[in-house]
């Protein structure tokens with residue numbers, strides 16, 4: 132467990148500027164982000180060849196999003212059955228920054244990989260990938276998660292009950308739970324729910340104001356670029372083609388709004404990185420919702436088929452009763 | 460297909476659709492139900508969701524078949540009971556909101572988060588209401604959707 136360096140505060144810098152004036156100071160980045168949100172999903176490009184693992188982005192994320200972090204009250208309600216329901220409490224471990232937690236939505240994965248005779252030291256900023264068809268949101272039974280038109284998948288902390296289904300169905304198990312907060316506390320805290328799930332919301336509020344996500348803005352190496360998905364993909368392919376690099380996130384889980392480009396293949400990276408709870412892999416991921424898409428066709432055809440069958444049945448019935456009458 | 464077999468298939472479909480629907484909430488694992496041998500699949504969100512979709516299609520087919528047949532040929536001879544009207548409307552509401560859920564999950568559809576929440580909440584509420592009404596009807600022995608005796612009088 133590493134400890135966050137809280138020394139350098141960009142928050143005060145941003146606070147000093149105020150949201151409005153800060154937005155005015157960043158004219159170049161703004162039109163792209165703002166205009167694209169109207170027409171196309173926005174995506175981010177992460178050129179991980181540039182990342183030096185300094186952790187500025189991780190700290191930047193914490194600083195601008197701290198106000199969104201949970202403030203649970205203890206003691207937590209007893210949750211039944213106690214043998215099965217686990218308390219997940221990160222409120223005393225807010226400084227953990229080597230994995231995803233409710234208080235850390237971004238962390239840096241590191242790997243040393245030998246590829247084509249060269250040793251590469253690779254750092255990979257990891258957070259929610261903002262899938263284009265996010266199973267975390269699609270399968271939430273409670274409507275607490277949804278994708279915005281601009282491609283940001285959000286979990287609404289005032290609605291979420293903390294059942295953690297989103298984490299189970301997410302191919303990277305990204306959302307993280309904090310017990311003892313949220314709506315379930317006002318419903319049946321003993322018998323249903325277990326807190327609220329948290330993850331990167333891609334600084335939706337900053338994007339809405341025409342600002343960049345904090346992790347992008349503070350990065351000294353310009354690892355990330357944000358823009359309309361088609362442009363981001365074009366850039367990713369340009370980099371990949373020019374340098375013989377690799378892409379992750381374009382097809383994974385049916386396509387995500389986070390595109391990584393890497394000088395080494397992702398299967399090598401996936402093998403080299405430390406994986407586990409809160410530490411997602413870089414494995415190949417098939418489209419989780421593909422079968423549902425196929426089944427949706429059946430749902431679309433079903434009413435027509437039903438009506439057709441009903442007409443046939445009624446036709447039989449009417450003609451036989453008409454025959455009956457004629458015979459009388 | 461005889462009416463008895465159809466009715467039985469209908470009941471089985473409704474039972475499994477309710478079960479897989481309930482399985483969308485993370486409760487079966489919490490309450491050890493999926494630990495019962497043979498019920499492990501109830502904790503598989505993807506599997507139960509796919510079954511729910513497939514049975515949804517079957518249910519819509521059956522309901523549209525019944526509704527069409529009823530409107531075309533039996534409307535004048537068979538009267539829906541009050542409890543039948545309530546349950547048929549609830550069925551319609553559950554199916555309607557369910558279809559919206561299917562639509563919102565399509566990759567090329569993005570609905571406003573508040574709309575998504577409303578769809579989920581109404582689907583869940585109507586399903587629970589339908590469950591309660593169906594149980595009440597069963598307990599009170601009024602499981603038929605139609606007025607009793609009406610058929611004989613008319614025919």
Ligand code: SF4
Nearest residue numbers: 182183185186188350
């Ligand atoms: S701030 Fe930039 S260089 Fe530093 S760890 Fe984050 S992405 Fe890498």
Ligand code: SF4
Nearest residue numbers: 259260262265267301
């Ligand atoms: S990466 Fe996981 S949490 Fe993020 S949008 Fe995709 S499914 Fe949801």
Ligand code: SF4
Nearest residue numbers: 192331333334344346
């Ligand atoms: S986009 Fe915002 S919330 Fe997401 S990791 Fe970056 S700073 Fe954190």
